[in-house]
Amino acid sequence: QVRLVESGGGQVQAGGSLNLxxxxxxxxxxxxxxxxxxxxxxxxxxxxxxxxxxxxxxGNTYYADSVKGRFTISRDNxxxxxxxxxxSLKPEDTxxxxxxxxxxxxxxxxxxGQGTQVTVSS
Numbered sequence: 001q002v003r004l005v006e007s008g009g010g011q012v013q014a015g016g017s018l019n020l021x022x023x024x025x026x027x028x029x030x031x032x033x034x035x036x037x038x039x040x041x042x043x044x045x046x047x048x049x050x051x052x053x054x055x056x057x058x059g060n061t062y063y064a065d066s067v068k069g070r071f072t073i074s075r076d077n078x079x080x081x082x083x084x085x086x087x088s089l090k091p092e093d094t095x096x097x098x099x100x101x102x103x104x105x106x107x108x109x110x111x112x113g114q115g116t117q118v119t120v121s122s
Contacts, residue, residue, distance in 0.1 A: 002026040002110050004099045009116030012089055020084040020116060022099030031101045034075055034082040040095040049073040089120045
């Protein structure tokens with residue numbers, strides 16, 4: 001099993017920035033994909049961004065259209081840590097952000113983290 005712990009959420013005004021972190025602890029050897037889901041109030045959880053390792057800390061990245069050009073995902077394999085740099089935040093970015101891990105973008109074998117709340121005010 002893998003334990004995921006998110007941090008870095010908070011409340012910011014529109015146009016501000018936040019940097020989320022997720023540390024993974026446990027049996028991580030099979031994991032090659034790490035990502036972030038977002039769940040706005042009253043809505044379903046959707047994938048925001050993911051990174052699938054190719055070599056070292058590089059990998060194939062995915063971004064939802066709504067965050068392209070504003071969010072940057074990265075990972076530090078030595079630290080088993082995932083990051084999400086969020087710039088130019090908008091009120092519609094508000095939600096609970098959950099860290100997920102998996103293999104080849106299949107996240108079903110692992111439980112997500114507890115989440116970190118991001119609130120963007122206009």
